[in-house]
Amino acid sequence: MSITSKYHFASDNTSGICQEAWQALEESNQGYHPSYGADEITAQACERFRDFFETDCEVFFVFNGTAANSLSLASLCQSYHSVICSDLAHVETDECGAPEFFSNGSKLLTARSLLGKLDPTDVERLITHRTDLHYPRPRALSLSQSTELGTVYRAGEIAGLCTLAKGHGMHVHMDGARFFNALAGSTSSPAEITWKAGVDVLCCGGTKLGMAVTEAVVFFDKALARDFEYRCKQAGQLCSKMRFISAQWLRMLTDNVWQTHASRANRLARRLAEGLGNIPGVQILYPVDANAVFARLPESIKTGLKARGWQFYSFIGGGSRLMCSWATTEADVDAFLEDARR
Numbered sequence: 001m002s003i004t005s006k007y008h009f010a011s012d013n014t015s016g017i018c019q020e021a022w023q024a025l026e027e028s029n030q031g032y033h034p035s036y037g038a039d040e041i042t043a044q045a046c047e048r049f050r051d052f053f054e055t056d057c058e059v060f061f062v063f064n065g066t067a068a069n070s071l072s073l074a075s076l077c078q079s080y081h082s083v084i085c086s087d088l089a090h091v092e093t094d095e096c097g098a099p100e101f102f103s104n105g106s107k108l109l110t111a112r113s114l115l116g117k118l119d120p121t122d123v124e125r126l127i128t129h130r131t132d133l134h135y136p137r138p139r140a141l142s143l144s145q146s147t148e149l150g151t152v153y154r155a156g157e158i159a160g161l162c163t164l165a166k167g168h169g170m171h172v173h174m175d176g177a178r179f180f181n182a183l184a185g186s187t188s189s190p191a192e193i194t195w196k197a198g199v200d201v202l203c204c205g206g207t208k209l210g211m212a213v214t215e216a217v218v219f220f221d222k223a224l225a226r227d228f229e230y231r232c233k234q235a236g237q238l239c240s241k242m243r244f245i246s247a248q249w250l251r252m253l254t255d256n257v258w259q260t261h262a263s264r265a266n267r268l269a270r271r272l273a274e275g276l277g278n279i280p281g282v283q284i285l286y287p288v289d290a291n292a293v294f295a296r297l298p299e300s301i302k303t304g305l306k307a308r309g310w311q312f313y314s315f316i317g318g319g320s321r322l323m324c325s326w327a328t329t330e331a332d333v334d335a336f337l338e339d340a341r342r
């Protein structure tokens with residue numbers, strides 16, 4: 001088996017486009033439609049989001065997560081504000097300063113995270129330890145759901161953090177690059193783990209779910225969406241052939257397609273963790289709430305797996321990170337486990 005035909009556990013964005021999204025692309029590749037989101041498919045997709053979240057929200061589509069996070073945070077903050085996030089947050093570690101750039105300088109303040117989650121006590125300390133005008137004023141709290149360590153905040157945990165933030169006049173942003181995996185791994189409804197808990201804006205991940213080049217920015221607090229389309233346009237994030245993006249979303253949010261793919265990824269991650277956990281010397285580092293497995297692998301196992309062409313990262317979260325996606329199969333997981341046992 002060549003390396004490229006072997007499943008890549010390195011990330012959930014190494015997979016291709018799922019069948020439903022691909023079909024939606026094909027079906028929308030007919031005739032002529034108004035451009036820049038003025039088409040009927042886009043209107044329907046936005047309406048579908050409102051049904052999904054059971055509320056009247058504003059929805060925008062951009063090309064990737066870095067843009068979704070940066071532009072939405074910029075709409076919550078002035079340049080002299082700050083954003084509180086986890087020290088492991090993608091906005092801090094993997095966006096090349098884009099949140100600061102697009103907000104014209106809002107500073108990210110990082111808090112320690114426990115299993116990838118923010119702790120209210122640490123957040124409160126960061127908010128209150130300076131209140132003078134020489135320090136950037138905390139204005140947004142950013143949570144990742146699921147977290148960078150593959151854990152999922154429960155509705156109550158989100159509500160606690162949101163209440164704290166709002167008590168200090170802050171807005172709440174959720175980086176949901178893997179929102180659907182979190183949702184599939186949760187007993188709460190889409191509304192319950194977002195706006196009902198106090199989230200103001202959600203960056204809702206399409207790419208890792210199995211779609212082509214899109215993330216949705218969902219404003220539950222519609223006042224914060226003011227002029228957001230101008231930010232998107234200026235940043236080069238307004239798609240002229242928007243219907244191709246919208247058609248995919250419409251399809252993914254119909255007949256629970258999102259759930260089929262997200263649940264599969266989560267289920268295979270659990271299978272992988274269970275199998276790895278039974279191998280002597282392997283330690284599973286964090287609860288597998290979504291589609292990520294973090295494991296401490298003995299050096300001999302790690303080297304052996306890499307020699308057999310398995311792709312995964314060993315620099316995130318203090319162990320080896322193994323991501324499952326919509327495309328992972330039982331056979332992929334079992335073949336990986338078999339090679340790990342050798």
Ligand SMILES: *Cc1c(COP(=O)(O)O)cnc(C)c1O
Pocket residue numbers: 063064065066067090091144147148175177178207208
């Ligand atoms: C993948 C990911 C993103 C989005 O990254 P892009 O490469 O910009 O699409 C954002 N947040 C988290 C937590 C991610 O894992």
